[in-house]
Amino acid sequence: MAKVLRVADHHPTSIWETPLPSDTTLDADQAQLRLLREKSPAQRLALAVRLSSEVIRASKRAISRAHPELAERQVGNLFKGVSTSLS
Numbered sequence: 001m002a003k004v005l006r007v008a009d010h011h012p013t014s015i016w017e018t019p020l021p022s023d024t025t026l027d028a029d030q031a032q033l034r035l036l037r038e039k040s041p042a043q044r045l046a047l048a049v050r051l052s053s054e055v056i057r058a059s060k061r062a063i064s065r066a067h068p069e070l071a072e073r074q075v076g077n078l079f080k081g082v083s084t085s086l087s
Contacts, residue, residue: 020029036044063075
């Protein structure tokens with residue numbers, strides 16, 4: 001099945017196409033983008049920080065489950081090593 005592409009053509013600084021997530025309808029994606037655009041820059045930054053924190057916590061929990069023998073500090077060090085190697 002071909003991927004549906006969403007085009008951010010209603011926003012003057014968005015000129016690229018991105019793939020639509022496979023678990024999201026086009027209507028839901030457009031509604032989410034509209035809601036995000038209604039937020040102030042400070043609100044969008046706060047949301048990004050919260051989401052990033054959640055991803056970091058989930059990643060560390062996954063490392064802990066995969067390596068129950070590691071102490072919390074070791075999990076943090078392993079996370080830092082993995083996340084640094086991805087950049």
